[in-house]
Amino acid sequence: MRLTKQTNYAVRMLMYCAANDGRLSRIPEIARAYGVSELFLFKILQPLNKAGLVETVRGRNGGVRLGRPAKDISLFDIVRVTEDSFAMAECFEDDGMVECPLVDSCGLNSALRKALNAFFDVLTQYSIDDLVKARPQISFLLGITGEQAYRKPAVTAPAA
Numbered sequence: 001m002r003l004t005k006q007t008n009y010a011v012r013m014l015m016y017c018a019a020n021d022g023r024l025s026r027i028p029e030i031a032r033a034y035g036v037s038e039l040f041l042f043k044i045l046q047p048l049n050k051a052g053l054v055e056t057v058r059g060r061n062g063g064v065r066l067g068r069p070a071k072d073i074s075l076f077d078i079v080r081v082t083e084d085s086f087a088m089a090e091c092f093e094d095d096g097m098v099e100c101p102l103v104d105s106c107g108l109n110s111a112l113r114k115a116l117n118a119f120f121d122v123l124t125q126y127s128i129d130d131l132v133k134a135r136p137q138i139s140f141l142l143g144i145t146g147e148q149a150y151r152k153p154a155v156t157a158p159a160a
Contacts, residue, residue: 007082009036010044014053014078014128018070019138024063033142044082051081070129076120086116 016030027045031038045064048054052067066073132138 003079004083006044007079009034009041010048010078010082011075011128011131013041013044013048013064014066014070014073015131015138016142016144017054017064017066018128018132019142020065020144021139024057024061024065026063029143030064033144047081048078051077053077053081066128070132071127073128074124075126075128075131076123079120079123 012034013030016033017025027038027041031041045054045056049056049067053073054064055067056062056064135141
Protein backbone atom coordinates (compact mmCIF):
# COMPACT_ATOMS: atom_id res chain seq x y z
CA MET A 1 0.00 0.00 0.00
CA ARG A 2 1.25 3.45 -0.84
CA LEU A 3 -0.12 6.57 0.80
CA THR A 4 -0.80 9.61 -1.32
CA LYS A 5 1.26 12.78 -1.33
CA GLN A 6 -1.77 14.47 0.26
CA THR A 7 -1.59 12.16 3.29
CA ASN A 8 2.17 12.59 3.57
CA TYR A 9 1.92 16.37 3.68
CA ALA A 10 -1.14 16.32 5.93
CA VAL A 11 0.94 14.47 8.53
CA ARG A 12 3.80 16.92 8.00
CA MET A 13 1.49 19.91 8.37
CA LEU A 14 0.15 18.59 11.66
CA MET A 15 3.68 17.86 12.86
CA TYR A 16 4.63 21.47 12.05
CA CYS A 17 1.66 22.78 14.01
CA ALA A 18 2.52 20.54 16.98
CA ALA A 19 6.17 21.63 16.89
CA ASN A 20 5.05 25.26 16.81
CA ASP A 21 3.97 24.81 20.41
CA GLY A 22 0.32 25.81 20.23
CA ARG A 23 0.95 29.02 18.31
CA LEU A 24 -0.67 29.81 15.00
CA SER A 25 1.26 28.57 11.98
CA ARG A 26 0.98 30.19 8.60
CA ILE A 27 0.65 28.19 5.42
CA PRO A 28 3.51 30.06 3.67
CA GLU A 29 5.85 29.09 6.52
CA ILE A 30 4.78 25.44 6.40
CA ALA A 31 5.12 25.39 2.60
CA ARG A 32 8.61 26.89 2.82
CA ALA A 33 9.69 24.41 5.50
CA TYR A 34 8.70 21.42 3.35
CA GLY A 35 9.38 22.88 -0.11
CA VAL A 36 5.81 22.43 -1.34
CA SER A 37 3.32 24.86 -2.84
CA GLU A 38 0.97 26.85 -0.64
CA LEU A 39 -1.93 25.99 -2.94
CA PHE A 40 -1.34 22.27 -2.34
CA LEU A 41 -1.35 22.80 1.44
CA PHE A 42 -4.56 24.85 1.27
CA LYS A 43 -6.17 21.95 -0.59
CA ILE A 44 -5.09 19.54 2.17
CA LEU A 45 -6.24 21.94 4.88
CA GLN A 46 -9.93 21.72 3.96
CA PRO A 47 -10.56 18.05 4.86
CA LEU A 48 -8.34 18.35 7.96
CA ASN A 49 -10.37 21.35 9.14
CA LYS A 50 -13.69 19.63 8.37
CA ALA A 51 -12.58 16.59 10.43
CA GLY A 52 -11.58 18.83 13.37
CA LEU A 53 -7.89 17.90 13.15
CA VAL A 54 -6.96 21.55 12.63
CA GLU A 55 -8.55 24.92 13.29
CA THR A 56 -8.09 27.91 11.07
CA VAL A 57 -8.06 31.50 12.19
CA ARG A 58 -8.78 34.08 9.52
CA GLY A 59 -7.41 37.56 9.30
CA ARG A 60 -4.13 39.39 9.22
CA ASN A 61 -2.73 37.52 12.20
CA GLY A 62 -4.52 34.31 11.30
CA GLY A 63 -3.14 30.88 10.69
CA VAL A 64 -3.69 27.26 11.50
CA ARG A 65 -3.29 25.21 14.68
CA LEU A 66 -4.17 21.73 15.84
CA GLY A 67 -7.86 21.16 16.45
CA ARG A 68 -7.13 18.94 19.44
CA PRO A 69 -4.02 17.96 21.41
CA ALA A 70 -1.29 16.29 19.34
CA LYS A 71 -1.44 13.21 21.59
CA ASP A 72 -5.10 12.77 20.57
CA ILE A 73 -4.48 12.79 16.80
CA SER A 74 -3.45 9.37 15.53
CA LEU A 75 -1.92 8.67 12.16
CA PHE A 76 -5.03 6.63 11.40
CA ASP A 77 -7.19 9.74 12.00
CA ILE A 78 -5.23 11.54 9.27
CA VAL A 79 -5.12 8.64 6.82
CA ARG A 80 -8.86 8.09 7.16
CA VAL A 81 -9.50 11.74 6.21
CA THR A 82 -6.99 12.09 3.38
CA GLU A 83 -7.08 8.76 1.54
CA ASP A 84 -9.84 8.11 -0.98
CA SER A 85 -9.52 4.36 -1.19
CA PHE A 86 -7.96 1.48 0.66
CA ALA A 87 -8.52 -0.98 -2.17
CA MET A 88 -5.47 -3.22 -2.26
CA ALA A 89 -6.82 -5.33 -5.12
CA GLU A 90 -9.73 -5.06 -7.52
CA CYS A 91 -11.71 -7.39 -5.22
CA PHE A 92 -11.95 -4.50 -2.74
CA GLU A 93 -13.25 -2.04 -5.32
CA ASP A 94 -16.88 -1.47 -6.31
CA ASP A 95 -18.20 -3.57 -3.43
CA GLY A 96 -16.39 -6.66 -4.72
CA MET A 97 -18.32 -6.71 -8.00
CA VAL A 98 -15.62 -8.37 -10.08
CA GLU A 99 -15.70 -11.14 -12.58
CA CYS A 100 -13.68 -13.70 -10.66
CA PRO A 101 -14.98 -17.17 -9.88
CA LEU A 102 -13.10 -17.11 -6.54
CA VAL A 103 -14.41 -13.78 -5.26
CA ASP A 104 -16.47 -15.38 -2.47
CA SER A 105 -13.90 -17.96 -1.42
CA CYS A 106 -10.55 -16.38 -2.19
CA GLY A 107 -7.76 -16.65 0.33
CA LEU A 108 -6.07 -13.57 -1.12
CA ASN A 109 -9.04 -11.39 -0.27
CA SER A 110 -8.97 -12.58 3.34
CA ALA A 111 -5.19 -12.15 3.64
CA LEU A 112 -5.27 -8.62 2.22
CA ARG A 113 -8.13 -7.65 4.53
CA LYS A 114 -6.10 -8.87 7.55
CA ALA A 115 -3.04 -7.00 6.31
CA LEU A 116 -5.04 -3.79 5.89
CA ASN A 117 -6.52 -4.12 9.38
CA ALA A 118 -3.02 -4.68 10.83
CA PHE A 119 -1.84 -1.55 8.98
CA PHE A 120 -4.69 0.47 10.50
CA ASP A 121 -3.97 -0.96 13.96
CA VAL A 122 -0.35 0.21 13.79
CA LEU A 123 -1.36 3.69 12.57
CA THR A 124 -3.75 3.96 15.51
CA GLN A 125 -0.86 3.38 17.93
CA TYR A 126 1.09 6.47 16.81
CA SER A 127 0.10 10.08 17.43
CA ILE A 128 1.36 13.35 16.03
CA ASP A 129 2.82 13.94 19.49
CA ASP A 130 4.82 10.71 19.21
CA LEU A 131 6.31 11.81 15.89
CA VAL A 132 7.23 15.27 17.15
CA LYS A 133 8.73 14.08 20.43
CA ALA A 134 10.86 11.54 18.54
CA ARG A 135 12.73 14.50 17.01
CA PRO A 136 13.79 16.88 19.81
CA GLN A 137 15.20 19.38 17.31
CA ILE A 138 12.17 19.39 15.04
CA SER A 139 11.50 23.12 15.51
CA PHE A 140 15.05 23.90 14.43
CA LEU A 141 14.89 21.47 11.50
CA LEU A 142 11.64 23.06 10.28
CA GLY A 143 12.98 26.58 10.67
CA ILE A 144 10.46 27.50 13.36
CA THR A 145 11.72 30.53 15.22
CA GLY A 146 10.23 33.00 17.66
CA GLU A 147 9.68 35.48 14.81
CA GLN A 148 7.56 32.99 12.88
CA ALA A 149 5.44 32.00 15.84
CA TYR A 150 2.22 33.94 16.15
CA ARG A 151 0.73 33.81 19.62
CA LYS A 152 -2.82 34.74 20.43
CA PRO A 153 -2.99 38.31 21.70
CA ALA A 154 -2.40 38.37 25.42
CA VAL A 155 -5.27 39.50 27.60
CA THR A 156 -4.10 42.11 30.08
CA ALA A 157 -5.82 42.97 33.29
CA PRO A 158 -7.13 46.54 33.61
CA ALA A 159 -4.93 48.86 35.66
CA ALA A 160 -6.11 49.26 39.23
